Amino acid sequence: MAFWRKATLSRVENPCFLLFLIIFQAIFILILYRGSSSTVLQDHLDMPSPADYSKTQDVYTNLSLYTPAPDKATMRYCTSETVMNVGPLTITFDILPSERTIIDKNPYVQSGGCYSPPHCLTSYKTAIIVPHRNHEKQLRHFLYYLHPFLQRQQLYYCIYLIHQAGSGPFNRAKLLNVGVREALKDDDWDCLLLHNVDLIPENDYNFYVCEEYYPKLMSSAIDVLYYSLPYWSFFGGVIALTPEHYMKINGFPNTYWDRDGENDDIAERIQIVGMKIYRTPLVIGHYKVVYGKQPSGPLQDIIRPVLHTSKTWKDDGMNSLDFKLLAKKKYPLYTNITVDIGAAPILFPQGKKEGNKMSFGSF
Ligand SMILES: *[C@@H]1O[C@H](CO)[C@@H](O)[C@H](O)[C@H]1NC(C)=O
Ligand SMILES: *[C@@H]1O[C@H](CO)[C@@H](O)[C@H](O)[C@H]1NC(C)=O
Numbered sequence: 339m340a341f342w343r344k345a346t347l348s349r350v351e352n353p354c355f356l357l358f359l360i361i362f363q364a365i366f367i368l369i370l371y372r373g374s375s376s377t378v379l380q381d382h383l384d385m386p387s388p389a390d391y392s393k394t395q396d397v398y399t400n401l402s403l404y405t406p407a408p409d410k411a412t413m414r415y416c417t418s419e420t421v422m423n424v425g426p427l428t429i430t431f432d433i434l435p436s437e438r439t440i441i442d443k444n445p446y447v448q449s450g451g452c453y454s455p456p457h458c459l460t461s462y463k464t465a466i467i468v469p470h471r472n473h474e475k476q477l478r479h480f481l482y483y484l485h486p487f488l489q490r491q492q493l494y495y496c497i498y499l500i501h502q503a504g505s506g507p508f509n510r511a512k513l514l515n516v517g518v519r520e521a522l523k524d525d526d527w528d529c530l531l532l533h534n535v536d537l538i539p540e541n542d543y544n545f546y547v548c549e550e551y552y553p554k555l556m557s558s559a560i561d562v563l564y565y566s567l568p569y570w571s572f573f574g575g576v577i578a579l580t581p582e583h584y585m586k587i588n589g590f591p592n593t594y595w596d597r598d599g600e601n602d603d604i605a606e607r608i609q610i611v612g613m614k615i616y617r618t619p620l621v622i623g624h625y626k627v628v629y630g631k632q633p634s635g636p637l638q639d640i641i642r643p644v645l646h647t648s649k650t651w652k653d654d655g656m657n658s659l660d661f662k663l664l665a666k667k668k669y670p671l672y673t674n675i676t677v678d679i680g681a682a683p684i685l686f687p688q689g690k691k692e693g694n695k696m697s698f699g700s701f
Contacts, residue, residue, distance in 0.1 A: 388425035388543045389621040395424040397486045397542070398443060404489065406456040416458035416492040423490060423542045427483075429626045434475055435482045441670050444485045451481075451497035451672035453489060464488075464546050465527040466497045467517035468535050469510045476536045476628040481671045483538045490542045496524070497672040503664055507596030507682045511604070515589045515659045516677050520666065522581060530584055531556070533576050540624035546578070553608055554578040554616040558623035562630040565620065568637045573608070573615060574601035575625065586611050588655030591647075595682035599643040606647035
């Protein structure tokens with residue numbers, strides 16, 4: 339029962355906090371529901387609650403109402419009055435949308451996969467950073483859902499794919515370091531949204547913005563993980579950090595090749611520098627895995643590697659990052675950054691480890 343012991347012994351996170359979280363969550367939903375019915379949804383009091391997943395809406399619902407303001411000079415700031423959240427979204431992977439379809443359905447997305455609301459001013463900027471290699475179908479579903487999802491939230495955003503060249507072991511955390519460095523050359527992003535390509539958000543109240551003080555786990559409830567946290571310090575899938583948070587922990591480790599554990603290393607870094615992890619309330623943080631499968635055994639049997647983060651974090655991260663930028667190309671729906679991140683050390687133990695691996699997050 340190492341998983342529970344860890345949860346109880348952990349300095350930052352204890353059972354009282356869990357209880358607090360549940361209560362907080364209930365209050366949050368209440369405020370959200372009442373708040374929204376008194377302002378945004380004034381005329382639609384019969385709208386479903388933001389947490390009722392039996393009534394879902396199309397992610398493109400009413401998006402065409404966001405049309406360019408007639409006069410840029412007098413354009414107003416985006417407010418909660420102009421936001422069009424519908425709550426739970428209909429997500430299916432039965433039909434693979436063509437790239438043409440996605441482009442046509444998102445007429446205001448600009449080259450490089452960037453968008454700023456045409457109808458209102460926003461100053462908040464979110465970079466979506468996605469490590470990627472050989473998952474073209476998942477990518478298509480991802481773009482089909484993510485673009486309208488982000489537009490519903492009136493965000494200024496760009497989607498960056500970080501493509502690892504070659505066929506060596508994949509290194510997700512190092513690719514994220516590369517993505518952060520390259521994205522910050524383009525713009526002064528307020529929030530770095532680090533996203534697996536196979537995770538699709540199911541609720542548009544899950545705002546893709548950062549918390550001011552703490553890094554945030556967006557994907558707190560994933561379908562194949564029974565919509566629950568697999569273990570308390572889980573920090574994988576979709577996470578949001580400000581550039582300040584990111585630099586404070588020296589970014590992510592560069593040394594996790596083709597294996598799990600980098601998420602735990604990152605969570606450990608956050609704790610070491612005295613930050614905590616904020617989690618999107620479970621009812622809002624719903625995600626579906628594209629073509630996902632449940633783990634083959636109980637969640638508490640997931641094998642988690644032994645970490646040495648306290649010894650390594652200061653020397654392994656953004657300050658030791660080296661890579662060769664091979665290409666940075668703007669496509670209609672994303673910016674494709676191709677990098678040579680080197681090879682895994684020769685002594686790297688080859689072959690998959692035994693046990694119950696989670697079926698996502700490893701590419
Ligand atoms: C879409 O817009 C129409 C017209 O403004 C409105 O009546 C309808 O309730 C909206 N639908 C949703 C799901 O918000
Ligand atoms: C990104 O670019 C690389 C080469 O620069 C290419 O091999 C890869 O297919 C591209 N990926 C996507 C999704 O466009």
